[in-house]
Amino acid sequence: MAAEYAKLIGDQPGAAVATFTGYVRGHAEGAAVTALELEHYPEMAQKVLMTLGETAAERFKLTRWRIVHRHGSLAVLDSIVWVGAVAEHRGEAIAACEFMMDTLKTDAPFWKREEGVAGDKWVAQRDTDTRRRERWQ
Amino acid sequence: MSITIKLFAALREALGESELQLDLAEIASDASPADVAAVKAVLANRGTDWREALHQPNLVHALNHRVVFTDAVVSEGDELAFFPPMTGG
Numbered sequence: 001m002a003a004e005y006a007k008l009i010g011d012q013p014g015a016a017v018a019t020f021t022g023y024v025r026g027h028a029e030g031a032a033v034t035a036l037e038l039e040h041y042p043e044m045a046q047k048v049l050m051t052l053g054e055t056a057a058e059r060f061k062l063t064r065w066r067i068v069h070r071h072g073s074l075a076v077l078d079s080i081v082w083v084g085a086v087a088e089h090r091g092e093a094i095a096a097c098e099f100m101m102d103t104l105k106t107d108a109p110f111w112k113r114e115e116g117v118a119g120d121k122w123v124a125q126r127d128t129d130t131r132r133r134e135r136w137q
Numbered sequence: 138m139s140i141t142i143k144l145f146a147a148l149r150e151a152l153g154e155s156e157l158q159l160d161l162a163e164i165a166s167d168a169s170p171a172d173v174a175a176v177k178a179v180l181a182n183r184g185t186d187w188r189e190a191l192h193q194p195n196l197v198h199a200l201n202h203r204v205v206f207t208d209a210v211v212s213e214g215d216e217l218a219f220f221p222p223m224t225g226g
Contacts, residue, residue, distance in 0.1 A: 003172060022226055036167065038225070039145060039146050039157045040218070041143070041145055041151075041199070041202075042226070043202055044202035044203075044218070045225075047202050047203075059188070061147040069225060069226075072209060080225075081225070081226050082224070100226060104225055104226050105223075105224075105225060106222070106223060107183035107204075107223065108170055108223060108225040108226065109199070109218075109220065109223050109225070110223060110224065110225030110226070111147075111185050111220070111221065111223065111224050112224045112225070113146075113223070122146060122221070122224075123224045124222075124224070125195075125221075125222035129182075
């Protein structure tokens with residue numbers, strides 16, 4: 001995370017810097033999760049995340065932004081996703097992080113497969129994610 | 138003249154394929170355009186598992202890496218992906 005933060009702020013940190021990190025949960029719906037497999041569509045993911053960052057930059061007047069999304073096999077407590085935004089004011093930097101997270105949850109082509117004691121299952125998209133995404137339209 | 142079909146996640150698992158080529162001649166005819174709906178109809182002919190998988194209500198279609206609806210027209214060299222709702226982040 002420190003390396004990503006350093007890349008985000010570069011040589012001249014802006015007045016307001018906000019970041020968010022998402023980690024692999026150890027449990028889901030009451031059952032223990034032992035590992036997470038993240039499938040992805042590489043070419044589309046690259047385009048979607050790049051466009052997302054550029055859209056956020058324009059909408060929230062960011063001077064710098066960064067999005068990192070891991071894929072493949074992850075362990076519990078590993079980080080999955082990290083977003084960062086630099087702006088002149090805290091409102092814009094924080095809102096940009098929320099916007100980037102709410103949007104990538106439904107728009108970025110990654111799929112989580114939870115491995116647990118009871119077996120493996122694909123995670124389903126949540127209604128809350130759809131609603132949060134719609135807030136930004 | 139063909140297009141590339143890609144399948145991901147639970148769809149890929151259910152159908153046992155991740156990528157295949159489809160001849161445009163199979164999809165288009167003089168009467169109907171080669172759109173995503175036509176591609177799904179041709180693939181559904183492969184069997185009940187294909188028909189069921191492609192008719193899930195929340196299926197997402199991405200043409201050349203952009204989400205589209207079933208009326209999107211496909212052309213030679215295009216890449217059309219089918220997958221369940223995304224769960225990243």
